[in-house]
Amino acid sequence: MTEFTVFTDLLVAALIVMAWSLVYRESAAYRLVEHIALGTFFGFMLYAGLNTLYTKTIIPLFETWPIDLVIVTAIGILMWTRVVPKVQWPSRIAIAVLAGVSMAVAVTGAVSGQIIQLITAMGSWTGPNLKANLESIISAVATFTTVLFFTYTREHKGVLFPISRIGRYFMMIGFGAIMGTFLMANVSFSIGQIPKLVTGYGRYVSIVAVIVIAVDLLLNKRRAKEKAQHAGP
Amino acid sequence: MSASAKTWRTLTVLAFILPGLFILFARYTGIGQFMAARVVGWPVTLATFAIVLGVVTFVRTHSTLVIKREKYWPYNLVALLSFLLTFGMAFAYKPVYDYILTNVVQTLQIAFMGFIGFYNLTFFFHGTRRRTPEVGVLMVVSIFVMLWMAPIGEIISPIFPIVGQWLNDIPSGGAMRGFLICVAVGMILQYVRSVLGYERAWSGGAA
């Protein structure tokens, strides 16, 4: 194992321990690592952004000068006027174009993909398999009652009240399913990091961290005791 | 409001409406699809300009805090130095940039996301303290689904993965479909409101 690997093991373990120190309490170590994360991430984003700007815009622009690329590059440069407050109005045009195009594409997809396709893709109620038919009916009832639950144009009373209530229960089943699957994803982040803290040179960092926390707990206990004594009966 | 501000506002609204409506027109009539495809590619360029703007804002914010010696200014200085080191190394010496990306950026992103794992468990504890029938349903379903996802469920009993998958597929699937339909309808309504001028959030509230 080279010195470089040792340094890497120690660095990675130290960063993880400092980040996770927030679970104990906010400290200088956490604040430090938070700002390092911020700075390095922005450095990465700027490099990735400039690289993409160069390869996807500047190279094709200077190769063939396509008119649409000329227009969008001009609009993009307008976006940078936001830096100067007195002349920032043109930047809103660039943001408006970005928002308008993105929303239009999302809306076309929402109509065809998310509404029409999902409704027509619902299972048949009259197939040869009874189990499949029953499941399709349950699924359709769940869909219908959930949509009614989100209908706010009428107050949920009369016949609408029990239907929206059923929709609420179906949504609770849906959120229960999400909650159940959530754990696997979220625990995987911790599982991925723990080997770095318990194997190799990282375990020494973990031992130091445990000692620091233990000392901090003891000191806090002593301070609390002294405070109580000074406060008096 | 001054005449120039009104002009800029009108231009902003037109900049929002026209490209979007052109895309919709090309999609549903088939006319102008070649040009519409190019307009759809505009965010690739605009997003990169936005990223540069975002980074400039970051540098400006943290520099101001350092210059004014605000509370915790040394941390802002650390943020700026980390940024300069990472960005500088990307051009100066790529192996160091790759090292920072793998061992600092990626490690810290995973570590911060790791909080969600810890807080997920405390959320389980706090979330189920409110005892209502809905929470009871939520709890039972999440237990079955957890035992479907984890291999240990099959070991405890083969019923758990069967019921867990059924709950995820049938009632939950139906509810999620309803939810997705509502989200899509909401998205369409939001766009219509924006085009008609009732929503200006996308322009930073420039109404």
Place this chain on the structure above:
Amino acid sequence: MPLGLPLKVTPLAQNFYKTIEAIPDGGAVLWVNDQGFATWVELGSGEIALYKHLFSLAQKRGLRLVFATTSSADGTVLTDRTIREEIIPGGFTKGLKYGENWVQLGWLPGWETSLRGLVTDVRAIARTDYFGTPIDQIPMMKNINSVKDLSLLGNSGYYVDEYGRQWTGLGKPWIDLLSATTVAMAKPWIEKGLLTAYLNGQRGCAEYEAITGYRGFATAAMDAQSLAHVLGILILLVPSTLYLVKLVTGRKSANGDKK
């Protein structure tokens, strides 16, 4: 702590594998890696197994692979790193050439607009590849411009709806390497085959590794996942059970007092 629990391969993972195996000889695959650095811990080993599978099919059956990223720049770094550190050293590119058998289009920020562009007119979205080469100079891309020229669409990441909105109704199979957080949202899409197949989180990745034989971190993590899930269930059940016991004993003693 290794428990050695057996992992049953479910039809979900088998369908995912079969969908890839069903690509015709010489077919083109579009794979969008929209993972972040953080999600790589959950889905990364599955993605590595997938790339090995795709590249081995490229060697055997002449598949053409197009890689892109549409949301965060992380994905493009992860794709490039996987190809440089796992695929090329592992011999999976033997007999293959960049530009003729696989292309990395790089980061195409814009997410849904880029997803739409990739299936309608690639040249409008990606005028160059990740390395700056004009797309018209890449031999493989001469015959790939829209979804008509593709045999399979695939993506990995946290979300499913955005891909469903832009990629369904095109007549091509679509597969997803999906984070466990959004598995519940995938069911409406998979019901009638809008989404052909998906892998459900780290569990799905472990099953896929078992099928392909390219075992990785996901397989190793399954025992730890089982223990974490047992802990989660105990945290859910124990306070509720104690509350129920308290409720019942409280009622009994109240009835006893009344008598």
